[in-house]
Amino acid sequence: MATLDSKIPKGPLKDKWTDYKNHIDLVNPANKRNIDVIVVGTGLAGGSASATLAELGYNVKAFAYQDSPRRAHSIAAQGGINAAKNYQGDGDSFYRLFYDTVKGGDYRSREANVYRLAEVSANIIDQCVAQGVPFARDYGGLLDNRSFGGVLVSRTFYAKGQTGQQLLLGAYSAMNRQIARGKIEMFNRHEMLDVVLVDGKARGIIARNLITGEIERHSAHAVVIASGGYGNVYFLSTNAMGSNATAAWKIHKKGAYFANPCYTQIHPTCIPRSGDYQSKLTLMSESLRNDGRIWVPKNMEDVMAIREGRKKPTDLSEEQRDYYLERRYPAFGNLVPRDVASRAAKERCDAGYGVNKTGEAVYLDFKSAIDRYGKEQAKLKHITNPTAKEVYDFGKAIVEAKYGNLFQMYEKIVDENPYETPMMIYPATHYTMGGVWVDYNLMTTVDGLYCIGEANFSDHGANRLGASALMQGLADGYFVLPYTIGDYLSADIRTGKISTDTKEFEEAEKEVTSRLDFFINNNGEHSVDYYHKKLGKIMWNNVGMARNEKGLKEAMSEIKALREDFWKNVKVPGDQNEMNPELEKAGRVADFLELGELFAKDALIREESCGGHFREESVELDGLQKGEAKRNDKDYAFVSAWEYKGDPADAILHKEELEFNDIELKQRSYK
Ligand SMILES: Cc1cc2nc3c(=O)[nH]c(=O)nc-3n(C[C@H](O)[C@H](O)[C@H](O)COP(=O)(O)OP(=O)(O)OC[C@H]3O[C@@H](n4cnc5c(N)ncnc54)[C@H](O)[C@@H]3O)c2cc1C
Numbered sequence: 001m002a003t004l005d006s007k008i009p010k011g012p013l014k015d016k017w018t019d020y021k022n023h024i025d026l027v028n029p030a031n032k033r034n035i036d037v038i039v040v041g042t043g044l045a046g047g048s049a050s051a052t053l054a055e056l057g058y059n060v061k062a063f064a065y066q067d068s069p070r071r072a073h074s075i076a077a078q079g080g081i082n083a084a085k086n087y088q089g090d091g092d093s094f095y096r097l098f099y100d101t102v103k104g105g106d107y108r109s110r111e112a113n114v115y116r117l118a119e120v121s122a123n124i125i126d127q128c129v130a131q132g133v134p135f136a137r138d139y140g141g142l143l144d145n146r147s148f149g150g151v152l153v154s155r156t157f158y159a160k161g162q163t164g165q166q167l168l169l170g171a172y173s174a175m176n177r178q179i180a181r182g183k184i185e186m187f188n189r190h191e192m193l194d195v196v197l198v199d200g201k202a203r204g205i206i207a208r209n210l211i212t213g214e215i216e217r218h219s220a221h222a223v224v225i226a227s228g229g230y231g232n233v234y235f236l237s238t239n240a241m242g243s244n245a246t247a248a249w250k251i252h253k254k255g256a257y258f259a260n261p262c263y264t265q266i267h268p269t270c271i272p273r274s275g276d277y278q279s280k281l282t283l284m285s286e287s288l289r290n291d292g293r294i295w296v297p298k299n300m301e302d303v304m305a306i307r308e309g310r311k312k313p314t315d316l317s318e319e320q321r322d323y324y325l326e327r328r329y330p331a332f333g334n335l336v337p338r339d340v341a342s343r344a345a346k347e348r349c350d351a352g353y354g355v356n357k358t359g360e361a362v363y364l365d366f367k368s369a370i371d372r373y374g375k376e377q378a379k380l381k382h383i384t385n386p387t388a389k390e391v392y393d394f395g396k397a398i399v400e401a402k403y404g405n406l407f408q409m410y411e412k413i414v415d416e417n418p419y420e421t422p423m424m425i426y427p428a429t430h431y432t433m434g435g436v437w438v439d440y441n442l443m444t445t446v447d448g449l450y451c452i453g454e455a456n457f458s459d460h461g462a463n464r465l466g467a468s469a470l471m472q473g474l475a476d477g478y479f480v481l482p483y484t485i486g487d488y489l490s491a492d493i494r495t496g497k498i499s500t501d502t503k504e505f506e507e508a509e510k511e512v513t514s515r516l517d518f519f520i521n522n523n524g525e526h527s528v529d530y531y532h533k534k535l536g537k538i539m540w541n542n543v544g545m546a547r548n549e550k551g552l553k554e555a556m557s558e559i560k561a562l563r564e565d566f567w568k569n570v571k572v573p574g575d576q577n578e579m580n581p582e583l584e585k586a587g588r589v590a591d592f593l594e595l596g597e598l599f600a601k602d603a604l605i606r607e608e609s610c611g612g613h614f615r616e617e618s619v620e621l622d623g624l625q626k627g628e629a630k631r632n633d634k635d636y637a638f639v640s641a642w643e644y645k646g647d648p649a650d651a652i653l654h655k656e657e658l659e660f661n662d663i664e665l666k667q668r669s670y671k
Contacts, residue, residue: 004257004641004654007439008112013662014094017116020440021483025490032057035489036220036498038205039063040192040247043072044164044470045453046226047171048477054178056482058489061218062175062184063207065191065242065584069172073228073240074473077164078285078406080146080156081470083121088145092153094118099663101468104150104337105433105461106611107637107665108260110658112440113459120479121471125157127478131170134159146290148466150337150670156467161285161405167470171477190216191584193512195223195251195449196504202251202449203498204505206512210584213577215513217505219498221489222448224481225251226473229432229454231264233592233599234544235536237429238270238283244588245595248436248455256444257641257654259437259457261595262603265464265612266545267430268294268341271413271423272361281428282413284364285406286466289334291369291399292423294341296353296362298322306355313355313363313422324348332670339463339612340670342427346545349426356424365422370395427545431469433460433612434602437641437656441484442476445641450485452476457639462611519586520576524569528585531566535559535589535596543600548616555600556649563593597648605653608636637665 009016027035035058039050042064050062066072086092097118102109125143129135135157136144145154159166178184189210196204196217204219230245231237252258269284269292297303298320305311324344326333336344345362348354355361374395378386386394396419400407410418436444436451438458444451453473460468542555566589574580609615639656 004437004445004656005439006110006656007441008110009440013111013115016112017119024483024487027486027490027493029057031493033059034496035059035492036061037222037224037485037489038218038220039224039226040205041072041226041228041453041455042069042175042186043074043226043228043453043473044167044171045455045473045477046224047072047074047168047175048474049224049226049452049481050184051171051174051178052478052482053485054181054183055174056486057183060178060184061187061220063187063190063192063205065189065210067188069175069186069188070168072168073243074168074470075165076238076240076283077167077470078161078283079148079287080158080163080467081124081167081474082148082155082465082467083125083157083471084118084155085122085125085143086153086155087143088154090153092155096153097121097155100151101459101465102461102663103668104465105459105463106339106668107660107663108263108461108610108639108658109459110440110639111660111662115662116480117459117472117475120475123479124471124474128167128170128474131174133166133170135166136160146287147335148286149289149335149341150332150465151335152332156287158287161287161403164470167474171474192227192247193250193587194508195254195446196508197254197446198498198502198504201447204500206505206508208512208516211579213575213580215509217500217509219500219505221492221495221498222450222485224450224452224485225436225455226451226453226477227455229435230592230595231429231432233535233596234264234429234539235532236273236278236281236540238267238281239430241280244591246588246591248451249591249595251436251444251446251449251451252642253644255446255644256449256451257437257643258434258598259639259641259656260434260462260602261599261642262543262606262613263433263462263611264429265338265431265433266342266427267338268345268427269364269425270428270430271410272356272358272426273428282409283428283430284410284423284425285403286338288364288403288406288423289341291402292334292364292366293323293368294325294334294345294362294364294425295321295323296348296355300352303353303355307357307359313365314367314420322348322353329670336670337463337465338430342545342612343614345425345427360426361424362426363422364425366399366419367422370399370419373398429540431464433457433462433464434599437639441487442481443484443488448488450481452481462613515587516576516583519570519572519583520574522570522572524571526569526571528570528572528582528589531562531570532585532589532592534562535593538562539596539599543596543603546614546616547603549604552600552604556597556604559593559597559600560649563597566590566593594648598642598651601648601651602640602642605640606636608633610636634665
């Protein structure tokens with residue numbers, strides 16, 4: 001059985017990655033041509049890894065369930081990507097990005113990984129600019145930056161509100177070059193349904209062709225999982241509808257430990273839920289908190305008047321508004337990290353100050369920004385006494401240039417003009433910091449099985465700072481994995497092709513086929529969505545923004561019962577040998593129903609509040625931490641890595657104790 005060795009190189013923090021690269025084994029160019037690598041997922045992490053590995057000379061087989069890598073969930077990323085370039089001259093450095101990330105993650109990340117991430121962040125921007133990614137530029141033509149939560153510098157590079165899409169087009173064009181050369185074989189509309197181990201090493205996968213239903217065997221010398229996050233375990237989230245945990249969960253069941261499953265990011269700025277028949281939540285990018293101010297009314301009479309339609313938010317004077325983030329966190333104001341902002345919104349709404357009919361909304365207001373920019377523009381245009389309309393028009397034009405597409409999206413969904421009336425927002429599930437446990441090499445606890453991007457537990461601890469998921473995914477794919485995997489593959493240069501005609505492939509294929517047969521033939525009563533929605537409700541109510549022992553125990557047994565019912569009563573229409581989205585969903589929800597239970601079990605053993613994990617027993621009602629001692633106690637600074645033992649309830653906990661040598665483990669403060 002694999003042991004939990006994070007394989008962090010020795011030596012001073014700032015030299016670890018350089019020394020590591022200087023001393024690893026390499027595969028020479030001629031030998032790379034004889035080595036195959038499977039990459040499951042072609043979002044930013046998998047796409048960048050596939051392109052780079054193929055460029056290096058390996059034979060890559062890349063898999064995605066969409067019809068093109070361009071449709072990966074990464075395309076949804078709006079706000080930006082961080083890099084410690086210090087273009088603004090505002091005091092940024094590798095150390096500061098490293099520090100902000102470890103602190104932002106509530107001291108639950110590995111120092112060595114995070115420092116490496118900060119170091120390679122700068123290369124990512126150069127790489128993407130060379131690919132033609134149209135990052136925003138300032139008036140003089142230099143790359144522009146904005147700020148994201150939890151930091152005091154501007155280090156976020158962006159392409160309007162479409163950063164993920166533009167970065168993905170860059171990675172996709174790099175992939176396409178290799179697809180054309182035959183170095184990447186691209187399997188669109190293919191879903192990996194199991195990993196195949198031979199002598200304890202990952203040597204292939206079983207995939208289903210989603211168009212024909214055919215089950216295929218694919219072999220390689222190493223397998224890389226880049227399948228994204230599992231936020232859809234909550235049913236409602238800001239993730240793409242197809243985002244799922246299947247690839248990660250399947251490898252977990254074959255021996256890869258699953259780390260920190262309960263660390264979920266609940267993003268503070270999403271469009272509030274409108275009812276029970278909704279299947280998706282929409283994010284309003286964190287970049288909006290650069291200019292938007294968050295508030296609720298100070299007085300309960302105004303709250304009630306707004307809810308009953310007797311008053312509009314614009315009727316309230318400055319004195320009648322509570323800009324609660326600016327009040328509570330003057331140093332960071334509206335740009336506190338996401339977990340802090342989400343908890344503060346929940347606290348105000350729980351106290352009765354929510355501004356929509358359900359009482360679950362706060363305002364995000366651009367009036368001050370429009371005013372400020374408008375006056376500045378008037379000055380620049382030498383208009384000494386601008387009219388109110390002139391100020392509004394000038395200011396609106398600037399806000400529109402910065403966030404136009406986000407405002408348009410909001411207006412389309414809510415049917416209100418956010419330039420004139422403040423947006424309404426509420427926290428929603430957005431990102432999963434937990435994921436497959438990996439060591440410094442990004443290898444899981446199974447030899448030759450790697451995991452990158454959002455699918456691994458990686459670098460963000462208990463809370464990810466905004467704009468750092470794209471940074472981590474591309475760091476993993478372009479700059480880290482291509483080195484670390486070579487060190488492993490150097491032992492495989494004489495192995496030769498891996499045959500798929502073996503008992504290991506046969507057994508894995510049989511398992512996959514019998515599960516698909518079950519779904520098609522079960523003829524139960526309830527749709528897959530019926531179970532997914534029920535699971536989502538349990539997760540949100542008991543394992544959501546606030547958690548307690550009783551609720552977590554209830555969640556575990558409710559999920560177990562729901563899972564048992566699913567396996568008796570689920571109904572999947574259609575056939576196996578055709579395109580069948582319900583069949584795809586059935587497999588994914590079956591995995592969510594197991595992951596959900598492990599998630600609750602993980603939350604149960606975390607007695608302290610940290611980042612997105614908010615244990616009610618350790619907090620006061622106004623959202624301030626009571627269990628401070630626990631939170632920054634060394635005993636709680638660990639990674640929980642779970643070993644599968646046939647049922648989520650039986651999973652065995654392995655702790656990776658975290659070392660803090662270059663940063664002092666202490667209570668986070670954003671005041
Ligand atoms: C609305 C929104 C906005 C965001 N904005 C930002 C932002 O501004 N900045 C930032 O840093 N982060 C942002 N994030 C987070 C960030 O977008 C994601 O964390 C990141 O894009 C994940 O990239 P990935 O490559 O790991 O996974 P994904 O992009 O999710 O790609 C997963 C890939 O795996 C494939 N796949 C999955 N399972 C299988 C399977 N079983 N078989 C075959 N293929 C499979 C899929 O087809 C896909 O190709 C945002 C997230 C959301 C939801």
